[in-house]
Amino acid sequence: MEEPDTEPPLVVVPGADPSARQLCFAWGPAEVLVCETRFGRADAGEGAPGSSRVFVVRRDQDIYIQTLRKLFNESHGIFMGLQRSEEELAGKSRKAQLVQVSKNYRSVIRACMEDMHQAAVSTRDPALQGQYSTQVSILSAMELIWNLCEILFVEAAAAGLLLLRLLDWVRLHVCDVDSMVREVLSSENPSKHKLFWNVVDVFVLQGRMDEARHLLSKEVTANPTSMNMYKILDDLMKKMPMPSLGNTQTLTELELKWQHWHEECQRFLQDGTFASNPHMESICKILVGDEDAILEKKELMTTWYHFLVTRLLYSHPTVKPMELRFYAQSSMDLFLGGESSPEPLDMILMAAFEFEMHQVIKECSIVLSNWWFVAHLTDLLDHCKLLQSHNLYFGSNMREFLLLEYASGLFSHHSLWQLGVDYFDHCPEFGRVYLELHIERIPLNTEQKALKVLRICEQRQMHEQVRSICKIMAMKALRNNRLGSALSWSIRAKDAAFATLISDRFLKDYCERGCFSDLDLIDNLGPSMLLSDRLTFLGKYREFHRLYGEKRFPEAARLLLTLMTAHIAPCSFWMTLLTDALPLLEQKEIIFSAEQTYELMRCLEDLTAGNVDKQKFQEDDVETTKVEMLRLALARNLARVIVKEGTVEGS
């Protein structure tokens, strides 16, 4: 299959002068930064005049248009439903299910079109109006293509039903004649309207026999001389055999009936029955499928695919799907007549009639500026097991490729990225790694957003991303001196080193100010306290303060001692802890037992024995005084407690 060789799109950056400057650039998540420079200057700069500008080039403008967001949101729901749908259903019920999905997508497109149309009508800004109108046309084209794909690929309408579906399709989408029809029907005397016969022709061309007959009856009432001709024509139109939905006749039966009817029409034509009324004659010619007669009504059909369907209706109503391609090509050639060349939309529809699914997708990818359409359509076709049946090894890769492109585009939007997550989830090969790369880059402006992102990562066991995001948040909090926030983030990141660092800061703050900040957090650490030794110490130390505050002195004392003996407290903090013990030692009531007091003394000696500390203690008066006070208090306590423990309690 040939890749269409198209010129790459050119984006003009206003003001950048290619003759004087080159461009250096940087990638961003949603933008490309481009700035003028001049490469290849190895020296210190010649002071070139500063046309120093940076250009911000942004793509995927579509995302920012309000109404398309609804399309993205609603189609996301349909997509998810499809992924989760019952695969066990087989045959007819599965097909019916898939057709329903297709119809849902189309109704979402139509709803979006409606909204856009409303927006276009209600705005006063001409530029905006133009933009909305363009979008309406594009959506309309998308629905046209999708509808055809639904008929040919998803429903895979067989001969008979195929024609009915195509007729519906044409009636739905060729709307240019609607206003004319309305005008004639609503006029006082329709048969006198100058466009009367045009409208009759429209009905005939679209196979709307009842409506055509109804109008004709008005004409003959006004013009009784043509009564005979009318009766015959009316009868022919009434008897015209059409495929039926009810399966009441086989194709062969239909074909036979139709042959008969066709011959009858021929006879009347050849007999010159309608010779005196050119309008009726041309209608009869259409009924026998006279190509020239049909082509004469080009203006009323407006498109070659309308012409195609009309041709089929009147020359081969039992057309089989695989026969469409021949009729399609010749219809387009006849209709365009060498005067104009096919447009991109024509080529896409042609590819569909030729059942070249991949060609359809490829052409749509090129023509449409965002991936929404091709991604969802391809996914649906993949679920219909159509891409694989074409025996192309990259069948499933194409679906994933397109979904990845579409979802990646969503990530540049501040809220639509959440939809993108689900799409990545359903890309088995690369979805996860794409999600990992994209989710890390989401700007974490607020805590809520960070938590939302984190939840998504945690649900998918993306541990590295969780750690990284928490670390980034912790770092940000730390830089802004929000220690509590920093601590909770590093706990969530399970980052022991960082937790230690922040605990140190807390402790330092305490030493300087004599009180803790973020008490709530520290009080409720729970098992996460065990993340790092320093954090454990912080938690336990705070607990000590609490116990002391609640006057539960023996417990407090025990805890204090444990902090030192179990080496939970860093050596640097021992002095503070011992100082904290002072008020306990000087209580009226004896709190520390003899053994505990011995322990305390040992701790003090350990502390002052270390060489480095010794120097410090000798030089620093305050420290020396403290040590002395401690020794005194410990000795006094020891004395009291020995006496107490030695005393036999009186009974």
Place this chain on the structure above:
Amino acid sequence: MFVARSIAADHRDLIHDVSFDFHGRRMATCSSDQSVKVWDKSENGDWHCTASWKTHSGSVWRVTWAHPEFGQVLVSCSFDRTAAVWEEIVGESNDKLRGQSHWVKRTTLVDSRTSVTDVKFAPKHMGLMLATCSADGVVRIYEAPDVMNLSQWSLQHEISCKLSCSCISWNPSSSRAHSPMIAVGSDDNSPNILAKVQIYEYNENTRKYAKAEALMTVTDPVHDIAFAPNLGRSFHILAVATKDVRIFTLKPLRKELTSSGGLTKFEIHIVAQFDNHNSQVWRVSWNITGTVLASSGDDGCVRLWKANYMDNWKCTGILKGNGSPVNGSSQQGIFNASLGSANTSLQNSLNGSSASRKQS
């Protein structure tokens, strides 16, 4: 559709580099006016300059951001033979109101004897580490062992490349299967057929970087080089900016357990070569998923390259200035790429009233 908006950078001389931070909400520019400017993006999408200061005593060639896990950190390199590490200090509330922030120099790396041409941070899983390369042909790798103390950096490795270096790129792969790897490009101009791209790999046994490969087919001066982000591939992709754009794949072959201690051998293929710029190509850079490569050249254009699902590379877009003078500092224009005009024709087809159809 594309929207291009311009910001007056107010540098007094040429801008040499522009760099986005990790989240795309801040950018830094550096210039021959010896200064670096930092810009922040506001909620409504406008860019404001929040810092501007003199960083070197010569043209500043490159500026790049560290991963936000390390805080708000920038590194710049200059013609003045130094590279400098900068950290943002959260300022007084007054500054915050005025929308200004302060950056302080944490360290200056002065080991180079010549202009430092490129500086890049290593992937974050390697810690806080960066590499510089200089015109004297030496690549230096520095590490800050304590990420909370940015003033302590130690020179861990000096790699002598024997040719004047213009650019470096770290392999971003954090897979355990891949040792740390750095590609070095040379813009050496003297007539020889020496390979201008060298790949160095860290050897766990010798604890040193050793040359693993040289791309023998690249003999013209190389201006920029970039490893693509790794999407779980077993092989690496490297883009080279030289007289054209080249994309190479490097597939690691089984590590030989020889006495040389496990240096990986690579199977090298060139998967794309584009001379559309028709001139020297100066910059190459990958988007975050490594699916689109951008290149810019002497022709004043930026071109975008993408592989389709069959791994065929094609140009998917061109950014080009139109040379028109700009009035005012900020201007918004909506430009339809030819995609846009195709949309119009789609619209016309639908109405059946295309200009190209003649009415009979």
